[in-house]
Amino acid sequence: MNNQFDYLYKLVVVGAQKTGKTYFINKFRQAEYTQYGATIGVEFCTKQININLEKDYNVKLQLWDTAGQEKIQAITTAYFRGATGILLFCNVNDQSSFEKCNVYLKQIKDYCNENIKVMLIGNSFSSGRVVQTDKLVQFAEQNNIMYTEINEQNITEKCDAVIQRLTQSILQQSLEKAKKEKQVE
Ligand SMILES: Nc1nc2c(ncn2[C@@H]2O[C@H](COP(=O)(O)OP(=O)(O)O)[C@@H](O)[C@H]2O)c(=O)[nH]1
Ligand SMILES: [Mg+2]
Numbered sequence: 001m002n003n004q005f006d007y008l009y010k011l012v013v014v015g016a017q018k019t020g021k022t023y024f025i026n027k028f029r030q031a032e033y034t035q036y037g038a039t040i041g042v043e044f045c046t047k048q049i050n051i052n053l054e055k056d057y058n059v060k061l062q063l064w065d066t067a068g069q070e071k072i073q074a075i076t077t078a079y080f081r082g083a084t085g086i087l088l089f090c091n092v093n094d095q096s097s098f099e100k101c102n103v104y105l106k107q108i109k110d111y112c113n114e115n116i117k118v119m120l121i122g123n124s125f126s127s128g129r130v131v132q133t134d135k136l137v138q139f140a141e142q143n144n145i146m147y148t149e150i151n152e153q154n155i156t157e158k159c160d161a162v163i164q165r166l167t168q169s170i171l172q173q174s175l176e177k178a179k180k181e182k183q184v185e
Contacts (some may be wrong), residue, residue, distance in 0.1 A: 005060040015089025017095035080111035118145040125152040
């Protein structure tokens with residue numbers, strides 16, 4: 001893939017501590033380079049992916065991770081500014097991480113564009129599941145967001161698929177918007 005890209009999207013990761021956010025990002029970025037946004041206490045990596053929607057699109061992704069600052073009040077507007085997609089993490093072995101999803105969602109509504117695409121991720125990487133799938137599916141439906149589950153066994157193959165799915169829905173939206181704007185001209 002060359003370095004040209006058609007779209008640049010900012011994806012941000014939110015969720016309680018120890019929900020596997022950083023682990024997921026590390027899986028996804030693998031050998032890609034990382035830049036540090038030291039002044040605002042977050043870090044992000046960039047990676048280019050290919051999405052096929054009638055034709056091929058090169059999409060450059062900026063994936064932002066919270067640097068251990070998951071405390072709600074510590075997440076600043078800068079983190080969300082310009083975000084086009086959100087990965088909301090829940091650790092299915094930790095009830096409190098599910099309860100926090102509501103709080104994060106409220107914050108997303110406060111700080112993000114109303115068209116923001118959100119994907120809830122039910123992550124399982126230890127034993128003792130307490131948050132069942134139907135709970136998460138229901139939460140996703142009620143809030144009109146996407147949902148997927150990952151676990152320790154499938155994370156390597158699924159992390160790419162998860163990012164693809166989220167990016168594809170953002171791209172779809174961009175293309176529809178561009179189409180509408182063209183019609184208005
Ligand atoms: N083996 C394994 N460990 C994981 C997985 N996801 C997270 N962890 C571990 O769980 C802990 C918390 O994960 P981390 O990604 O730091 O959570 P964060 O606080 O949400 O960023 C770390 O020790 C990770 O190595 C996974 O899929 N498999
Ligand atoms: Mg982390």
